[in-house]
Amino acid sequence: MPQSIKVAVDAVVFGYDAEEGVSVLLIKRKFEPFQKFWALPGGLVKDDESLEEAVRRELKEESGVDVTYLEQLYSFGKPDRDPRNRVVSITYYGLVRPKDYQLSAQTDAEDVAWFNISRLPKLAFDHKQIVETAIKRLRGKLAYEPVGFELLDKKFPFSDLEKLYQTLLATQLDRRNFKKRIMSYGFLEELDENVQRSVGRPAALFQFNRKKYFELKDKGYNFDLFL
Amino acid sequence: MPQSIKVAVDAVVFGYDAEEGVSVLLIKRKFEPFQKFWALPGGLVKDDESLEEAVRRELKEESGVDVTYLEQLYSFGKPDRDPRNRVVSITYYGLVRPKDYQLSAQTDAEDVAWFNISRLPKLAFDHKQIVETAIKRLRGKLAYEPVGFELLDKKFPFSDLEKLYQTLLATQLDRRNFKKRIMSYGFLEELDENVQRSVGRPAALFQFNRKKYFELKDKGYNFDLFL
DNA sequence: CCAAAAGTGTTGTTGTTACACCCATGC
């Protein structure tokens, strides 16, 4: 008896916003099973595309999002995770700035939206588990790599980075110690520009220096951001 | 056009031995493609078994090894990784004590053997890449968790643990500092027994206290073994 | 002048590294 397992990909795309915190991109399913449930963007892999191509295609099709940073997360394959037939899903997670995209639901998606990770709706299939796995991984990654690159604007006040870390790690940080540590790596540069959002003293803007970052990383430098 | 992708699992099983160092379990393929090439144990997933069940079954069938510690590694799915048809492989890695097993080649394996990771033969498919990924992961894991559990005998002299780390991390360790650190976690206990292997002063035996280890781990304790 | 957020150094404590000699055994 030949094997009859389908191969799918699903994506957990994280977005960050200083006011909203961390959110995940979800689509509302147009068809059964789990019609009208929220679910992760994803779908079956085509015979001639790679796994990563498949995720990017599905993301674009269903939500209109083109993600730059994308990494494989885990593969889920319990025999009964899809009620129709057996589907093994290779999942990926990505990071974007929500403001960079205009969401647009298409193909099997009736709707698309960002959901704060602390206020997720009921999800289709085993997608809750997938999202939880992704959050754990994101936290882990954050601890030894400056994920802010992908989640913050090109130029941002230092307090944005601080808030991002505090939100993701669910902890308080000492502003001075945090800044000292981040600046000591040398991949973050201060600009001669200020910005003021609402009240208070205007803040200096910073930007990541990707070149320096990758130089350090390639040298095997360890960004120990355990805080 | 329906999807026609097969789902396989492959396992990178590591063994450690104080004299031999770190080795990987390989099988010699009985059939085409890559007939008589060495390859990772693995094969197609059956419709009604989970991915992990599939790996364990294939491992047992092809090599006679029953692995206790097993973790998902990565999924490989480039369209051309198998010359016959498209196969997505979900790979796992495991750790065992080679001496615990009597190898026995069966089903599609003509032979089974341990190969030192620095003297690997030419491998079938993209298995070289898979092994490299697994070695990287093992090194990473070693840095924050005491992998010795699975790779050393129940009771072992402290120098075995030291050698294991030095081998895997390819670095020299200061005996006193290493012991201080390991002992400070409290999951390793010294026994009232000595052993003498070849010449030299007899060594005290140690054993892992799994209970204490998992207690600490569950409390979110961080084993920072970066050395 | 008050509220709000940004900015800025120092000190005590803790953890990490470097380092060298004695011990128990077999041959």
Add this chain to the structure above:
DNA sequence: GCATGGGTGTAACAACAACACTTTTGG
């Protein structure tokens, strides 16, 4: 008695954590 591997403590240094007041703006 010598070769082999096992066992042990301390001191200098570096890293980290704790901590509070001043500055700039808008209203």
